[in-house]
Amino acid sequence: MEKTVTLPADTTPAPAAPLPGRLQRMRDSDLWHSFRAHPSAVFAAILLAIVAATAFLAPLITPQNPYDLAALELWNSEIPPIWNAEGQWPYVLGTDTQGRDILSAVLYGSRISLIIGFASVIVALAIGLTLGLVAGYFGGWVDNVIMRVGDVLLSMPFILIAILITAIATASLPTGLKDVLAAPILIMAIAVPSWVQYARTVRASAMVEARKEYVQAAKLIRVRPWRIMLHHILPNCLTPIMVAATLNFGLAILSEATLSFLGVGMPPDQPSLGTLIRIGNQYLFSGLWWIVVFPSIQLCLIVLSVNMIGDWLRDALNPKLR
């Protein structure tokens, strides 16, 4: 006769309720509730969503491609915004001196600004997390070298490093490549001075975690170091990293705009918001205020909404404030 193991009835697990779906779990989370309770965060998120959507759908919704020279008509130049008596449809926000629609230019420019800002945060995160993990996990001279380089980077003003990197990169590149590589250069210029912050955060937590028993146990059964770092140590420090990355996204967009405004960023034929402001700045005294004002407003709105989300996230994820 076959032996059957029968469990006593009282230990039979109750039929589990169906696991809540991902969406349901998200809606039950503390973070979502906190988000709903902060009107400024909701407002900022909606604003950012609108800006991002219009920026990425720009080719579909703008009246013209502002960088297709064939689409520009000189007799459409210097038209003021639509609410002005001389305004003309479809140039809602007016046109510049070459007949370029300002609204189209702003939306295309936002796209470039958002992409560069986002990419530079990603690159900085990649560098910072890798170096921070390596430094904290291995310690010794590796740690020393990495953190010393970080110290030196932090002892120079951010903007200065970024300008130097773009200046040197463009000076040493042949003319043809300069404009093609303008965006990657800018991304690096912003990422290089900003990885240190991530590296320091991760390093501190990696040093603590590396001594804990579960990591020792993982080492003992020969889990590879990179696996320990990525799967065991990294998840422990993601919260402060997430807050820093959000706030740095705003800072990165600002830095990109500043560099482009100074003339060491995006070239005029593929302008970001900063480049548009630089161009518009030349017409400040000729009464064509709309060329500079609208890109400026858009830039401020983007940075403001990112910062508001970042501020909310910092408070929401801070256990001391709960």
Place this chain on the structure above:
Amino acid sequence: MLAFLLKRTANAVFVMLAVALLAFVIFRFFGDPVEMMVNEQATLQDRIDLRERLGLNDGFLTQYTRFVTNAVQGDFGISYRNQQDVMVLIQERFPATLELVLVATLISLVVGIPAGVVTAIYRDSKLANMLQLGSIVGVSLPSFVVGIMLILAFSVTLGWLPAFGRGETVDIGWWSTGLLTPSGRAALLLPAISLSTFQVTLVMRLVRAEMLETLRADYIKFARARGVPARRVHWRHALRNCLMPVITLTGMQIGNLIAFALVTETVFQWPGMGMLFIQAVTFVDLPVMAAYLLIVSFIFVALNTLVDITYAWVDPRLRDDSARGKG
């Protein structure tokens, strides 16, 4: 204390040497100094002679040592663009930048401290919420946008204040000041305001956080219980204890402001060091770039070190490195 002092100074020297290495590499390897200095008619022999005279054939370490030695003595070579001594160029421009930075710092303290105190005392009131919102807007406004909008409002539309330049200046020794003439002061106003926007919000947020902390302290409760008027408690007893971090922040931010002034100087065509640097960047004038990098970093590092040492002097707990944690 002596050990801490030595350690901190050694650290600063190390950082400066590293920055100098960077400046040297920029100066030496991005563009050939000989090509930049000779005119087109120079023969090959001239070039070889010049190369030898400049010591460009020496070893890397020898050249780097020479670069550092010269830099310490204030010799940064000759500008490629206008054939002038770089140090003289910077010396001419330095007063303009420093006056701008100091006035901006003053504005940030005069506006930021009261705003911070008010937001802390009347927490959750309408005024405090407005100021809080204002502070996040202030952090988000790019300083060049603030500058452009100020020009648009006060120079283009209203015509009250000049939009560029420094106005009339008065020389006191080698220092040229714009503070002594009406036109100089008028010209300084808009650039200083635009440079200070970010700093104002920084000071305000710090004062607010410190005040909230201090107001919970026992001695404040005691003062209240004793019947000291609220105004005196807030503005005298509480504020005083918040000022030390503010002074620290202000000191450390001056280096940052000097660097960031280059943006403001570009907007307002302010004849300071930053404008000199941006022009040097456009013309790849490497000696000027290297010198600016070194000087600004030096001010930055020196201020940070000074603040750290002052702190350790005031608060002995900080002398112990282990208490501070590394990095």
